[in-house]
Amino acid sequence: MQGFVIEGVDRLQGEITVQGSKNAALPIIAGCLLVPGEVVLKSCPALSDVYSSMKILSCLGGRCRLLGDTLTVDCTALSNDHIPDRLMRLMRSSSLYLGACVGRMGRCTLSYPGGCELGARPIDLHLLALEKMGVCFKEEHGVIECTTPKGLHGAQISLSFPSVGATENVMLAAALAKGETVIYNSAREPEIIDLARFLRACGAKITGEGTSIVRISGVSRLSPCEYEIMSDRIVAATYLCAAALAGGELMLKNTGANELRPVIDTLCEAGCDIYSFSDRVYISRKRPLKAVGTVRTMPYPGFPTDAQPLITAVLSRAKGVSVVVENIFENRFRLNPELVRMGANIKTEGRIAVIEGTAALYGARVMASDLRAGAALAAAAVSAQGITELGNIEYIDRGYERLEASLTSIGAKIKRTSI
Ligand code: UD1
Numbered sequence: 001m002q003g004f005v006i007e008g009v010d011r012l013q014g015e016i017t018v019q020g021s022k023n024a025a026l027p028i029i030a031g032c033l034l035v036p037g038e039v040v041l042k043s044c045p046a047l048s049d050v051y052s053s054m055k056i057l058s059c060l061g062g063r064c065r066l067l068g069d070t071l072t073v074d075c076t077a078l079s080n081d082h083i084p085d086r087l088m089r090l091m092r093s094s095s096l097y098l099g100a101c102v103g104r105m106g107r108c109t110l111s112y113p114g115g116c117e118l119g120a121r122p123i124d125l126h127l128l129a130l131e132k133m134g135v136c137f138k139e140e141h142g143v144i145e146c147t148t149p150k151g152l153h154g155a156q157i158s159l160s161f162p163s164v165g166a167t168e169n170v171m172l173a174a175a176l177a178k179g180e181t182v183i184y185n186s187a188r189e190p191e192i193i194d195l196a197r198f199l200r201a202c203g204a205k206i207t208g209e210g211t212s213i214v215r216i217s218g219v220s221r222l223s224p225c226e227y228e229i230m231s232d233r234i235v236a237a238t239y240l241c242a243a244a245l246a247g248g249e250l251m252l253k254n255t256g257a258n259e260l261r262p263v264i265d266t267l268c269e270a271g272c273d274i275y276s277f278s279d280r281v282y283i284s285r286k287r288p289l290k291a292v293g294t295v296r297t298m299p300y301p302g303f304p305t306d307a308q309p310l311i312t313a314v315l316s317r318a319k320g321v322s323v324v325v326e327n328i329f330e331n332r333f334r335l336n337p338e339l340v341r342m343g344a345n346i347k348t349e350g351r352i353a354v355i356e357g358t359a360a361l362y363g364a365r366v367m368a369s370d371l372r373a374g375a376a377l378a379a380a381a382v383s384a385q386g387i388t389e390l391g392n393i394e395y396i397d398r399g400y401e402r403l404e405a406s407l408t409s410i411g412a413k414i415k416r417t418s419i
Contacts, residue, residue, distance in 0.1 A: 002397075003419035004390040004404060006381035006412070008363060011248030014410035016239050018255040019045045019401045020069060021232035024194040027168040028229060029053040030096040031195065032073040033062065034104050034175055035202050037224030044071040044229055049398045052090035056083055056097055081108045085142070089114035091398070095123050095165055098146060099172035102135050106148045125166040129157045133173055133181065154179030154218060162187040162212065162299045168195055174216035175204040186214040189300040190259045194230045201225040231279075233259040234306040235400060238375045240264070240283050241310040242407060244272050245317060245383035249284045250410060257281050262303040266292055266311055270318050291320025291357055297327050309335045309376035316344035316380070318357040326351045335373035338366040342377075342384055360385050368392040371399045378403060382412045391419055 020043035030053065032039045044050060046066060054064040054071075061079030065072045081101060088094045094113040101108035113123065127137060130146075132155040138145040154177050159166055167187040172195075174181035186192070188210055196209035202225050205217040236255040243250040244267050257264055257276030264274050264281070269292040272285045292315065297305040305328035315322040316339050326332045333353055336346045341364040345356040363386030368374025374396040381388035393416070396403055404414040 001391050001419060002393050003417055004378060004381070004393055005415045005417055006363070006378065006388045006390060008384040008386060008388070009246060009382060009411055009413055012243050012246045012250055012382070012410045012412060013248045015251035015253060016406050016410060017253045018231045018236045018239070020229040021045070021191060021194070022047055022049055022399045023234070024191040024230045025050055026053055026091070026093040027096050027172070027191070027195045028198045028227070029057070029071070029073065030093070030100040031172055031199055033057065033060065033075050033097070033100040034172065035222045035224050036076045038072060038074045039202070039224045040226040041071040041073070042226065042228040043069050043231070045069070045232070045401050047398060047401060048394070049091045049093065052087070053093070055090070056087050056094060059083060059087055060101070075104070078105060081105050083108065083110040085111045088112065093165070095126055096169055096172060098126060098130060099169035102130065102146055102148055102152055103173045103176045106152060107146060109143055109145045111142050111144060123165070125159055125161065125163045126169045129159070129166055129170045130173055132157055133170070133177055135173070152177040154181040154216070156182050156184070158184040159186060161185070164189050164192065167192055167214065171195060171199065171206065171214065171216060174218060175199050175206070175222065176220070177218040179218055181216045181218070183214045185212055187299060188212060190230060190233065198227045201227050231255050234304065234372070236260055236281065237263045237304070237307040238310055238379060238400070239406065240267060240274070240281070241314050241376070242379040242382055242412070243283045244270065244285050244289065244314045245379055247285045247383070248411070250282070252281045254279055255281055261301065263307050263311065266295055266303070267314070269293070270314060289314065289318035289357065291315065291318045291322040294323040294325060296325040299328070305329055305332055306372050308332055309372045310379060312336065312346070312353060312355065313339060313376040313380040315355045316346060316357060317359070317361060317383070320357055322355045322357070324353045324355065334369035335376050338373070338377055339380060341366055342380060342388065362386055363388040365389045366391070368395045371395045375400060375403065378407070378414070382407060382414070389419055
């Protein structure tokens, strides 16, 4: 098992350029399947989930090459419509190949996706929506056979919850479907906007992204393009929270404040000073942290569930009592017992955590239970007194391009090791 050994420091200082967004890159890479010809994606983060996407595309007959942060994908000649279980299990986003495969080939066989264990994470909304578009599903022994006997067609789809993945899956399927698809109660996350921009750059007809009604008019063919992936707002939130925990000053480059608004507002309420100018965000934390009003995770533009473990770590050191309510994923509180090992005072009941801030956290042996919990523990450990051994950091590698290098560049003391 890989781990980080982290020695706490009492301030961070410097600047970090924020990587390209994982959650934008994954659906865009799946979208490359719809395009015959060579697509060039810039600012593509080098992460294990991106490598998993490349494996899936290669298995379907696509050709992929990641050089630096430029991913080139050519899905001109596809040779297979079956994604084996071992590839589907690599990540949650493998579910997006449902929409992309039926969009391009009209059929596929695959199984249920894997990914971080944040709770049940069903894909019922994806399946219901695609069924309305003419996809027939036959499931046997965990393998789902997807066909479109009457062709893929547009449909009016009302999502009972603004699911990010279901919205993306429908957008991918609808780009080449016959007729118009309208998604009501669609997710409004910035990553949805990035997917729409990418598909539009390839010739798709999409309007309304970023609002709760997205319209897609199917076209007969998409063409290759060059596209720059947006920066990662959750990675940006991670560094802001690390600076809030340790204190000091940090300038983030290649990020915008708009998509980070709820995180920035909460950190300011906790006593940080944050300023933004065009694509930069600056944070300074000189005073002790103080408790904030209730933080509730909500679909965008509410407080992002991915940043909840990070803010929980920050509030564990904020004087007073703070309350965090997790409304999206029931298992996002799995870091709380690990923070408690580090001296935090957190009571967790179902979807609610009550945090009584302590002046200091202490180094301990802790485990990452998923990607963002791992990042939050790393951020907490950077500011803790003494040495923390953080295990299961393979989770962190799914979403961060060498987190330890970025944090070390601003004064943290982290070593990657086998533990
Ligand atoms: C995406 C993000 C993830 C983020 C989440 C919410 C990626 C790769 N992942 O995940 O980082 O935390 O959005 O912002 O982009 N649900 C159902 N049935 C479905 C689909 C979803 O019940 O068919 C439920 C989920 O269990 C969850 C909620 O809806 O409780 C939100 O899920 P969703 O928005 O779909 O998240 P993901 O796309 O999986």
